[in-house]
Amino acid sequence: MSINKTIGKEKTVFGKTTNPSNIEPIKLTENSRLRFRCHPGVRCFTACCGNIKIILTPYDILQLTKRLGMTAAEFLHKYTEPTYLEKTDMPGVVIKMRESDNKCSFVTDQGCTVYTDRPTACRYYPVGMADFREGGGRDEHGNELTADEDKFYFLVREDHCKGHEEDKEWTVGEWRADQGVDVRDEMNKKWLRLIMRRKSFGHQATLSEQAKRMFFMASTDLGHFRRFIFESSFLDTYEVDPEVLEKIRTDDVELMHFSFEYLAHTLFGAKSPLLTIRPEKVKEKVTQLQKKRDEAVLEAVQDYEDLKAGRGGEK
Numbered sequence: 460m461s462i463n464k465t466i467g468k469e470k471t472v473f474g475k476t477t478n479p480s481n482i483e484p485i486k487l488t489e490n491s492r493l494r495f496r497c498h499p500g501v502r503c504f505t506a507c508c509g510n511i512k513i514i515l516t517p518y519d520i521l522q523l524t525k526r527l528g529m530t531a532a533e534f535l536h537k538y539t540e541p542t543y544l545e546k547t548d549m550p551g552v553v554i555k556m557r558e559s560d561n562k563c564s565f566v567t568d569q570g571c572t573v574y575t576d577r578p579t580a581c582r583y584y585p586v587g588m589a590d591f592r593e594g595g596g597r598d599e600h601g602n603e604l605t606a607d608e609d610k611f612y613f614l615v616r617e618d619h620c621k622g623h624e625e626d627k628e629w630t631v632g633e634w635r636a637d638q639g640v641d642v643r644d645e646m647n648k649k650w651l652r653l654i655m656r657r658k659s660f661g662h663q664a665t666l667s668e669q670a671k672r673m674f675f676m677a678s679t680d681l682g683h684f685r686r687f688i689f690e691s692s693f694l695d696t697y698e699v700d701p702e703v704l705e706k707i708r709t710d711d712v713e714l715m716h717f718s719f720e721y722l723a724h725t726l727f728g729a730k731s732p733l734l735t736i737r738p739e740k741v742k743e744k745v746t747q748l749q750k751k752r753d754e755a756v757l758e759a760v761q762d763y764e765d766l767k768a769g770r771g772g773e774k
């Protein structure tokens with residue numbers, strides 16, 4: 460599979476853009492005011508929907524598959540291509556640009572055909588958010604924290620975007636509420652935290668191919684992840700709160716939040732109140748490790764004996 464096709468611009472969910480010179484060097488708060496409006500009457504309408512890298516979060520994929528009446532597998536195949544997230548080795552997907560005009564698969568001359576379910580990154584534009592606690596503090600479960608006081612916003616001002624010339628004035632908070640960004644932030648928070656945590660570890664800690672595949676599966680295909688929970692040996696290994704288990708059978712958003720807990724646990728060893736390894740499995744693992752260690756000791760003894768015997772023969 461081809462990874463990271465070069466795309467000119469990036470609408471980001473990570474609080475950064477590929478071209479920082481477009482960022483106004485002023486920190487904004489929820490109450491800061493901005494003048495901006497995007498509507499079909501602007502000269503540049505849909506100009507920002509092409510030649511761009513739009514990363515999809517698990518919630519974006521969930522909403523888009525529902526909207527389009529597709530399975531995640533069909534959606535991924537038809538509308539996305541693989542990428543790595545935030546310069547880590549964590550695999551994710553971006554919207555595929557059409558070959559004919561290098562524009563987003565969902566744009567027409569009339570605008571975005573999935574507008575009310577458009578991805579998070581499209582909603583952010585042109586107000587980005589930076590969070591200084593990325594990879595920073597931790598909560599009681601060892602999970603990284605993001606604190607409101609460490610957040611600020613910034614305006615992206617690109618020449619081609621004429622929305623800045625419009626008269627409509629908002630506070631950043633009003634703009635974000637209008638775009639539905641707050642809801643998305645809540646939905647994406649723990650997933651973004653996983654990627655930031657990976658980023659802060661750098662390449663000192665290796666992540667197995669199996670772990671990366673699990674991250675990709677849980678992040679992009681919740682149907683597949685549900686089968687993994689209910690149709691594999693998962694429940695023999697993990698004890699899951701019965702109420703949670705009942706919910707995730709049918710509720711996709713609950714399942715998505717559960718997947719973030721599971722990934723934090725399995726990738727980074729974070730404790731979760733929702734799932735614990737069954738005590739007998741822990742015992743089994745300890746016995747396995749002891750057996751391996753005993754075998755390794757026996758092998759080392761044997762090697763030593765062989766070495767001695769070999770030397771003895773040379774004398």
Ligand code: SF4
Nearest residue numbers: 508563565566571581
């Ligand atoms: S999803 Fe919609 S808003 Fe986002 S780039 Fe595509 S057409 Fe534009």
Ligand code: SF4
Nearest residue numbers: 497503505507620622
């Ligand atoms: S005003 Fe800006 S956001 Fe709206 S279509 Fe034009 S370039 Fe895109």
